[in-house]
Amino acid sequence: MMRPKIAFAMAADKTKFVFDAEALARLAACCDIVRDTPLDEFNSPAARAVLADIDILITGWGCPMISADVVKAAPRLKLIAHAAGTVKYTLDPAVYAAGIVVTHAADANAVPVAEYTLAAIIFANKRMFEMRDNYRSDQARRSSHALMNEPIGNYHRTIGLVGASRIGRKVAKFLTGFDFTVLLSDPFVQADDPIMEMVELVDIETLMGRSDVVSLHAPSLPATRAMIGARQLALMRDGATFINTARGALVDEAALIAELQSGRLHAVIDVTEPEIPAAGSPLFSLPNVFLTPHVAGAIGMERLRLGQLAVEEVERFVAGVPLEFAVEPALLERLA
Incomplete structure (x- = not known):
């Protein structure tokens, strides 16, 4: 043969x-x-x-x-x-x-994206990027110590996952090892889905309102374009963090930038639309944004x-x- x-x-x-x-x-x-x-x-x-x-x-x-x-x-x-x-x-x-x-090989590519997301969640809850900036500008640590006394950290925090994709499911599994409440919004998940052992299924409005960190893991489809807009972002708690490792098209970028410019939210963003933001975009300079060049996947x-x-x-x-x-x-x- x-x-x-x-x-x-x-x-x-x-x-x-x-x-x-x-x-x-x-x-x-x-x-x-x-x-x-x-x-x-x-x-x-x-x-x-x-x-x-x-x-x-x-x-x-x-x-x-x-x-x-x-x-x-x-x-x-x-x-x-x-x-x-x-x-x-x-x-x-x-x-x-x-x-x-x-x-x-999407399942293999999902592993580093889920790892990136886990790291982003842990750092976001501990306000590590703000801690870094504070320490650089205030080496006596007064501002860092003040931030330590805020209600931050990873104990008893609520994490919201939007989408039970391959990546979303891997993130949910990672999060079972922590003292988190994990919420999930996905219209295709049924009661007998194995992921239900790891999450609480809620609608997206509830998820946005209850979560300390919201992480986006939905596919890019005509129906999901700009699914996260001004209304959804307005529901997020003051001081909450929004993470996007999915696709930039899923988010109304102008609405997100408006919330970030207000200082009310934080963001970890690996994907944007266009793929490279326009020169001078606030995403490059806002202190409450951690922007990476589409590197969450396999590198x-x-x-x-x-x-x-x-x-x-x-x-x-x-x-x-x-x-x-x-x-x-x-x-x-x-x-x-």
Whole structure:
């Protein structure tokens, strides 16, 4: 029986560390790798020759759009294993129409996002960013000591999670190890969902009003665009913190900035819309904002998890056993 042939399609400058020597050796043990260098385009004669020869394509960040034309150029293609998060901006419906199976590494990418969120929650409740600034400007620590006597810290605080996504669920699991009350708002969660053992299910208005920290984990859909706006933010307690590691489009940024400029709220923001805020945006300078450049997901050595998951899925596919992270077309639009 012929071994499956495999190739890669991704941007090399965005996928360093995804596949180490061990991962490549595992792929070579079950497949023939037809080209070591990843494809970064699908139109050249060389790229078309690779597409015509492969059964499996491993994709990642920077992969060109897999259009109907690309599918036609790859008549043997049976599996696309995406060694990154969402695939919904990479795949034309022709992929599923051709019977090609798709899997992704969103579960692996969710781990560092959940870790970032946990760290943000702990630091936010202890007002660490404010403590840092106070200490820099007041080395005698008078302002730091005054802040220590405020009702802050991580004991008996209430954390609100908006969305029971892969990341939201991992965050909820992390939070079970702390003295927190964890609220969840998600219209798709039912009473028999396992997450109900870790959270209290409430509507979003209740969550916004009761939480010391609100963390957003919903997918970016037309229905969720600007789901956090002036009305929801106004419900938050004075001194509460808003965390966004999901998508910038979920938040009415003008409304958020208005609340932050008032000094009433704090924010930890990893994602914005546009991806880079406009020059001079208050998000860059407000003292109550901790802004990071979309780094909550896998970076550096964390990317190894993505490659490992993709390799495991390829091994399952070659062995003829069910994939663990197949992406069904009906669920594609609900993915982040």
